[in-house]
Amino acid sequence: MPGPIRRRAEQARWHTASQVLAWLRENPGGTRAALARDLQLASGLATELTGRLRALSLLAETPAPPQGRGRPTTILGPHPQGPVVLAVDVRMADWRYAVAGLDGRPYDVTGARHATRDPAAVLGCVRRALEAARARYGDRLRAVAVAVAGTIHDGRLAQSATLGWRDVDLTVLTAGTTLPLLPGNDAILAGVAEARTGAAVGAGAALHLMVEVGIGGAFTVYGRPATGAHGAAGEYGHQPYGDRALLCPCGARGCWDLDVDGRALARHLGEPAPSDPRGYARQVLDRGDPAARRALETVAAALGAGIGALVNVHDPDTVTLGGLAAPLRAAAPGTFARAYDQGLMAFHRGQPPPVVDAAHGDDGALRGAAIVALDHVTSEAALAQWSARSGGRGARGSGAVVDA
Amino acid sequence: MPGPIRRRAEQARWHTASQVLAWLRENPGGTRAALARDLQLASGLATELTGRLRALSLLAETPAPPQGRGRPTTILGPHPQGPVVLAVDVRMADWRYAVAGLDGRPYDVTGARHATRDPAAVLGCVRRALEAARARYGDRLRAVAVAVAGTIHDGRLAQSATLGWRDVDLTVLTAGTTLPLLPGNDAILAGVAEARTGAAVGAGAALHLMVEVGIGGAFTVYGRPATGAHGAAGEYGHQPYGDRALLCPCGARGCWDLDVDGRALARHLGEPAPSDPRGYARQVLDRGDPAARRALETVAAALGAGIGALVNVHDPDTVTLGGLAAPLRAAAPGTFARAYDQGLMAFHRGQPPPVVDAAHGDDGALRGAAIVALDHVTSEAALAQWSARSGGRGARGSGAVVDA
DNA sequence: TCCAATATCCTCGTACTGCGAGGATAAGAG
DNA sequence: CTCTTATCCTCGCAGTACGAGGATATTGGA
Numbered sequence: 001m002p003g004p005i006r007r008r009a010e011q012a013r014w015h016t017a018s019q020v021l022a023w024l025r026e027n028p029g030g031t032r033a034a035l036a037r038d039l040q041l042a043s044g045l046a047t048e049l050t051g052r053l054r055a056l057s058l059l060a061e062t063p064a065p066p067q068g069r070g071r072p073t074t075i076l077g078p079h080p081q082g083p084v085v086l087a088v089d090v091r092m093a094d095w096r097y098a099v100a101g102l103d104g105r106p107y108d109v110t111g112a113r114h115a116t117r118d119p120a121a122v123l124g125c126v127r128r129a130l131e132a133a134r135a136r137y138g139d140r141l142r143a144v145a146v147a148v149a150g151t152i153h154d155g156r157l158a159q160s161a162t163l164g165w166r167d168v169d170l171t172v173l174t175a176g177t178t179l180p181l182l183p184g185n186d187a188i189l190a191g192v193a194e195a196r197t198g199a200a201v202g203a204g205a206a207l208h209l210m211v212e213v214g215i216g217g218a219f220t221v222y223g224r225p226a227t228g229a230h231g232a233a234g235e236y237g238h239q240p241y242g243d244r245a246l247l248c249p250c251g252a253r254g255c256w257d258l259d260v261d262g263r264a265l266a267r268h269l270g271e272p273a274p275s276d277p278r279g280y281a282r283q284v285l286d287r288g289d290p291a292a293r294r295a296l297e298t299v300a301a302a303l304g305a306g307i308g309a310l311v312n313v314h315d316p317d318t319v320t321l322g323g324l325a326a327p328l329r330a331a332a333p334g335t336f337a338r339a340y341d342q343g344l345m346a347f348h349r350g351q352p353p354p355v356v357d358a359a360h361g362d363d364g365a366l367r368g369a370a371i372v373a374l375d376h377v378t379s380e381a382a383l384a385q386w387s388a389r390s391g392g393r394g395a396r397g398s399g400a401v402v403d404a
Numbered sequence: 405m406p407g408p409i410r411r412r413a414e415q416a417r418w419h420t421a422s423q424v425l426a427w428l429r430e431n432p433g434g435t436r437a438a439l440a441r442d443l444q445l446a447s448g449l450a451t452e453l454t455g456r457l458r459a460l461s462l463l464a465e466t467p468a469p470p471q472g473r474g475r476p477t478t479i480l481g482p483h484p485q486g487p488v489v490l491a492v493d494v495r496m497a498d499w500r501y502a503v504a505g506l507d508g509r510p511y512d513v514t515g516a517r518h519a520t521r522d523p524a525a526v527l528g529c530v531r532r533a534l535e536a537a538r539a540r541y542g543d544r545l546r547a548v549a550v551a552v553a554g555t556i557h558d559g560r561l562a563q564s565a566t567l568g569w570r571d572v573d574l575t576v577l578t579a580g581t582t583l584p585l586l587p588g589n590d591a592i593l594a595g596v597a598e599a600r601t602g603a604a605v606g607a608g609a610a611l612h613l614m615v616e617v618g619i620g621g622a623f624t625v626y627g628r629p630a631t632g633a634h635g636a637a638g639e640y641g642h643q644p645y646g647d648r649a650l651l652c653p654c655g656a657r658g659c660w661d662l663d664v665d666g667r668a669l670a671r672h673l674g675e676p677a678p679s680d681p682r683g684y685a686r687q688v689l690d691r692g693d694p695a696a697r698r699a700l701e702t703v704a705a706a707l708g709a710g711i712g713a714l715v716n717v718h719d720p721d722t723v724t725l726g727g728l729a730a731p732l733r734a735a736a737p738g739t740f741a742r743a744y745d746q747g748l749m750a751f752h753r754g755q756p757p758p759v760v761d762a763a764h765g766d767d768g769a770l771r772g773a774a775i776v777a778l779d780h781v782t783s784e785a786a787l788a789q790w791s792a793r794s795g796g797r798g799a800r801g802s803g804a805v806v807d808a
Numbered sequence: 809t810c811c812a813a814t815a816t817c818c819t820c821g822t823a824c825t826g827c828g829a830g831g832a833t834a835a836g837a838g
Numbered sequence: 839c840t841c842t843t844a845t846c847c848t849c850g851c852a853g854t855a856c857g858a859g860g861a862t863a864t865t866g867g868a
Contacts, residue, residue, distance in 0.1 A: 013824070033845060042827050047847060070844025071834045151751060158751035167751075205633040219630075226623075226630060228719025229609040229757070235716040238749050240709065241644050251750040252712070305644065308656070312639040313717065315632025345642050346655040347555060347562035347571075353633070417853070437816060446856050451818060474815025475863045810868085817862070825854085833846070838839100 014380035020049055021058065021378040024076055025104040031064050033073040050076070056387055057081040058102065078102035083142040083386060085373035086133050088126055089186065089366040090148045092162045092213070092278065095122065097129050099137070100370040102378065119168045127173055134177070139389060142377045144174060145182040145369035147189045149212065152231040155183055161249060162213045182372055187322070188225045188234050189368025190360065191218025194320045196371050198359035203317035207310060208358065209236065210322035213277045214257035219314045241306045259302035261324065268295035278324065285327050300332035301339040308343020311353055322358040418784035424453055425462065425782040428480055429508040435468050437477040454480070460791055461485045462506065482506035487546040487790060489777035490537050492530055493590065493770040494552045496566045496617070496682065499526065501533050504774040506782065523572045531577055538581070543793060546781045548578060549586040549773035551593045553616065556635040559587055565653060566617045586776055591726070592629045592638050593772025594764065595622025598724045600775055602763035607721035611714060612762065613640065614726035617681045618661035623718045645710045663706035665728065672699035682728065689731050704736035705743040712747020715757055726762040
């Protein structure tokens, strides 16, 4: 078995606790009895575990409303003094952030438009939000995840066509703190959100595609993204599925990017390249004239054909469409479906993976960031740290619920 | 944490044992002291574990030749009565099989040409080999892995251009037995072998590409292949990187397949489509005339460009070339390198993943099959089964080496 | 030849996690 | 008020892992 071999001693004891917290996020509002059933915990262990986690401020138990006969159970939830994470999404025109506790529900979602798109200025705003969260939550703040509309490479933002940034160091966000920083591509994080809590729940292997300016995406396996060696995987927009005559800003030729967004629509309509391809595309989608419809057909065909090709690569259970991809398909569903089918290898055509619209809309990346940060916080190593912080572990026994 | 939640009770106790056996395969001929160091086992635990595994016929310990001062340690190896697996590789013109023990070294490699390519006849031959192994090894035979030059989909062979098969049920190989059958695409398994024991050792994320008839490949993360939902991932040959005017037998247009193998060479040379594209390509590689060289340049460019595109998708640490891919690159290294570079997104060009020739040559798929089968056999669940078979688990203590 | 140094092995007491039986508890149903 | 049902808590037991301390086997040098 390859991969990093972990030091067992300090982590093994947190394995089950980590599973419990993971279950809590997958089953918000779940009861303790359901937990014991799902995880196949012996009744005694359920008592001990919940008691321990309660003592560590990781879990809160509130009496559940009785539902039929039998002794009533308790509802599990995040502890009011438990760890929280900060999730940030830096987008083209604005940025947003939210705090999330162990149940995964983001709260205090706040946002602002960029005053200027200068990297230092934008990151300064994010840093201030982080400092505010640190002031408010103190030691409870355990991780920061940042979704960016651009390519991440070894923790740096290698490039962003959307923001016009190149090689920006993101570690300044947490410099001087011990907070773990988890930067990620927005499309990848949106894919994570779809796979965990969105339209691809239940799919083991899921492909998410998101059109904004160009196209990004993510392939997830059981909700974990394939990020590659440096976190730069999923650059589907730079697959040469398109017209080789077209030169992409990325330096390659025939990039799919150029065939599926507002720039493609403008080209097909014989109009000048739009400065805001996303807004332009939304506007073309609202037009009803035949020329616009023809352009949309062409783009939907390019989208469908490329998705078929990516299904050949990844063999997903489900494909989800985010951003403009959903309305672009909706504008020409028949053309899309035909192109998709024709892009598939024959044996896929019997039962092609369903292509469904994303469930999280614009919130995908933010939610994905929260998920990734919480994954980090509920890892065995992080739980061991948290436990050390709050001074030793919960005592055995004495598991009586002292009520909320 | 997503993914199938496993029943802990019966498997937890085999976790460390599974790690030990995995270590054994990664460190053939390793000593017990090295094991304890690498896995950070307490000295007492190392004694108990090796003793237990020895009692279960999973491990053999032989006195190590003393190397310096200090009490000599023992060399760990597979037990002579330990479990074995059967690895099979079904190729275009022939098929081969081998037996492997827990150290992963295949032995008794045997092969034969196909008398006929009829699926039933070929599978009959494999089945007879399997029966022979069952007769010889009895209960010690614990898994069978079969590499096939074709697309696997939910355990069936969906299609094979190489063999000319369509929708062949492979479960007949083990029907009537309780042996687990692990079918796999040959390129994927060769990629596993490169990642674990070949040219991509040490690379976390590795991309393997193999040209024979068309092109197949695998993306592996820490030696585990991304197989997709049905095992059909990695069909890079059917990416529309090529000329849209060309119709592929798979039903799609512009498949990369058609640009990188013997069929492409024949097309560029104005010769009729070869019945044996692989042999034809080898022959063109041996010709020195300018026309052949031009054709090889074109194919090398198509190969390099496509690999660049796939690096954009997967972001691997290393790329390995198997089958004809290595000589095709060698025939026009400059052209290949340029096309590769131009296919990459700009930020990859600073430190592009190295493209290296595969280390296992023709043995890759067979070795990969052995690796996958041994992964299965050393899984926690399989070890629990093996232990039940040999009647209870090894006694505690009394760990003295009774010498080989 | 004998002794110190070294590296490893084995033994044993301790700690912690997890199991599962048995009884206690809190509701609804009649 | 009692029976049924579902859940919770207590408690003894089993298994894995830790780590200290001593035993053991070899080399190198006196």
